[in-house]
Amino acid sequence: MIRIGIPRALLYYQYYPMWKTFFQELGAEVVLSSPTTQTMLSSGASRVVADTCLPVKVFCGHVLSLVKECDYIFIPAIRSVQRRVYNCAKFLGLPDMTKAVIPESPPILDIDIDVNKGKRVLYQAIYKLGRHFTWDPLKVRRASIAAWQAHLNYRELMSSHSLTPPQAIEKMLGSSEVEPKTHSSHSTSTQGTIAIIGHPYLLYDEHINHRLIHRLEQAGNKVLTPEMLTTEELESAIVKLVGRAYWTYEEEVVGAGGHYLESRIGGVIGIMAFGCGPDSLMMDVVRRQAARLNTTPFMSLTLEEHTAEAGVVTRLEAFLDMIYRRKRKQVEVCV
Amino acid sequence: MKTYLGIDVGSVTTKFAVLDENNELVTNIYLPTQGKPIEMVQQGLKQIKQQLSNGADICGVATTGSARYLAGVIVGADLVKNEITSQAVAALQYIPQVQTVIEIGGQDSKIIIIRDGIVTDFGMNTVCAAGTGSFLDHQALRLNMNIEELSRRALDSQTPVRIAGRCTVFAESDMVHKQQMGHRTEDILYGLCQALVRNYLNNVGMGKDIQPPIVFQGGVAFNQAIVKALREELNNEIIVPPHHEVMGAIGAALLVHEEMVNSQNGSKFKGFEVSEIKYHTSSFECKACPNLCEIAQLSINGQVLAQWGGRCDLWERSQSR
Numbered sequence: 001m002i003r004i005g006i007p008r009a010l011l012y013y014q015y016y017p018m019w020k021t022f023f024q025e026l027g028a029e030v031v032l033s034s035p036t037t038q039t040m041l042s043s044g045a046s047r048v049v050a051d052t053c054l055p056v057k058v059f060c061g062h063v064l065s066l067v068k069e070c071d072y073i074f075i076p077a078i079r080s081v082q083r084r085v086y087n088c089a090k091f092l093g094l095p096d097m098t099k100a101v102i103p104e105s106p107p108i109l110d111i112d113i114d115v116n117k118g119k120r121v122l123y124q125a126i127y128k129l130g131r132h133f134t135w136d137p138l139k140v141r142r143a144s145i146a147a148w149q150a151h152l153n154y155r156e157l158m159s160s161h162s163l164t165p166p167q168a169i170e171k172m173l174g175s176s177e178v179e180p181k182t183h184s185s186h187s188t189s190t191q192g193t194i195a196i197i198g199h200p201y202l203l204y205d206e207h208i209n210h211r212l213i214h215r216l217e218q219a220g221n222k223v224l225t226p227e228m229l230t231t232e233e234l235e236s237a238i239v240k241l242v243g244r245a246y247w248t249y250e251e252e253v254v255g256a257g258g259h260y261l262e263s264r265i266g267g268v269i270g271i272m273a274f275g276c277g278p279d280s281l282m283m284d285v286v287r288r289q290a291a292r293l294n295t296t297p298f299m300s301l302t303l304e305e306h307t308a309e310a311g312v313v314t315r316l317e318a319f320l321d322m323i324y325r326r327k328r329k330q331v332e333v334c335v
Numbered sequence: 336m337k338t339y340l341g342i343d344v345g346s347v348t349t350k351f352a353v354l355d356e357n358n359e360l361v362t363n364i365y366l367p368t369q370g371k372p373i374e375m376v377q378q379g380l381k382q383i384k385q386q387l388s389n390g391a392d393i394c395g396v397a398t399t400g401s402a403r404y405l406a407g408v409i410v411g412a413d414l415v416k417n418e419i420t421s422q423a424v425a426a427l428q429y430i431p432q433v434q435t436v437i438e439i440g441g442q443d444s445k446i447i448i449i450r451d452g453i454v455t456d457f458g459m460n461t462v463c464a465a466g467t468g469s470f471l472d473h474q475a476l477r478l479n480m481n482i483e484e485l486s487r488r489a490l491d492s493q494t495p496v497r498i499a500g501r502c503t504v505f506a507e508s509d510m511v512h513k514q515q516m517g518h519r520t521e522d523i524l525y526g527l528c529q530a531l532v533r534n535y536l537n538n539v540g541m542g543k544d545i546q547p548p549i550v551f552q553g554g555v556a557f558n559q560a561i562v563k564a565l566r567e568e569l570n571n572e573i574i575v576p577p578h579h580e581v582m583g584a585i586g587a588a589l590l591v592h593e594e595m596v597n598s599q600n601g602s603k604f605k606g607f608e609v610s611e612i613k614y615h616t617s618s619f620e621c622k623a624c625p626n627l628c629e630i631a632q633l634s635i636n637g638q639v640l641a642q643w644g645g646r647c648d649l650w651e652r653s654q655s656r
Contacts, residue, residue: 037624
């Protein structure tokens, strides 16, 4: 059986159930890299050029960990998933960049996803990818329909059951796919509700964000994430704030940020990667909106490989204190 | 007399403040940390014991600052609080109408925005320490003068020169260049102070709504040249409270006072005897997973008191005790 390696990084969090279904339908075995470790991050960082962002360094670390484990590595080049919406250059060139910096990598299966070029080109691209496994176009068609259905189920599961991507993947594909959760001790009393916004590869990679969600939950908070919102909710917030999205995945930052800032919750925390151009522009839109509304506390955290745990912890503690003390004051005023 | 002790263990200095039941400052101590946080906490406790009258009873202890967890384990803290909350609470105690708190310490700097007595926004410097006390210290050392002299001479400047303050490395080469061009030392020094203030406002203060009254706290507030540069840059009065250098410790003491009154529990303070105990620190690499975390541990006579530094909860059991 052909083994297809999928790095647990970048777009994995958005599309893993879809990719896995597609390859399994075509009779391949999917090998997933394990959760990010310091070793992966260091090995990835040692390969790329200096100004590469943290998520791409993590991605290369995952690819390196798969080198001897599979026959092919699947790295799509996602140019655009919506008309006239653009993706970061690092996503466009991901397969080529990986080939250049990891020459020992098994052959890379890539696919160009660009909806600007129309459906026909997209279908041709999918067929071209499927041809690695079968010459039967009908079989590829069936696999892609099943994959798309898996994707829709995945999205639905997250928005209707308020699940994070790791939780939804565990529910759909069984527990072996996600790292075991050590913390089952959810605090009974909910101190507040905190929304975290940003790209899933930052929000759910516990290594690079220093277990942010875990820390918030330990402090007794309910945590909301962008995936728990419906596409309509995300889009209407984007329309309100910037008119129309320019960047692919803008809904994870501007859409979710705009929505949560107006939904009467304790606070919103924006997570971004140091050196990410699109993030710095999008997060600023959210920051300005937070200042304009002046109702919901907002804080942004920038992650890079030198981010010390102490820095994250101190900021989180101060942010939560700010929310609790504000709440207490409001209660006092009411009484 | 019931008293409350706040300990602020920063990267450069360690501060202690004792408040009485009316939140009046009884005594305070300001020591250099010198990279020895445990010894300095012990030394500070020893000095406090000497300064306090016999009737004084410590009814609550809180720690803050970058070594707050370590110090908390050593003294048996009732409360471990982050620096931002502590600084804000202390500022509100002295200047209740405060809207902006500027705090510049040895290695980090903060801005806290307060409206109607509650914190609404804050910012902290990131990995870069340009724009903090160490930056000035370093330059003073290079010019072979102490920091008091730097402050005094900078105030004599007539026409300050422009120094690039974005990075200590650039600032230094800029200063050398200006020296070699024949500018007066005083003008270069004040230019340096202005650079620090600009750097602070552009980094930490970026996007923050700075409104008066503005309170300036932290060790760097001793430096009159920086106060002047801030006043000129912000075009507003800068209030330096009387005990600006120990505000973090005062805030911690205020918070633990409030906490102890609310909880009605007895203090977990281990007593002044901890200054005599020999603590032993060590570290090891955890091999439980590929992350290879560096675990630091604190022990007395081979008995482990606390362990931390891991990315998971495997070793941090003792902290919750």
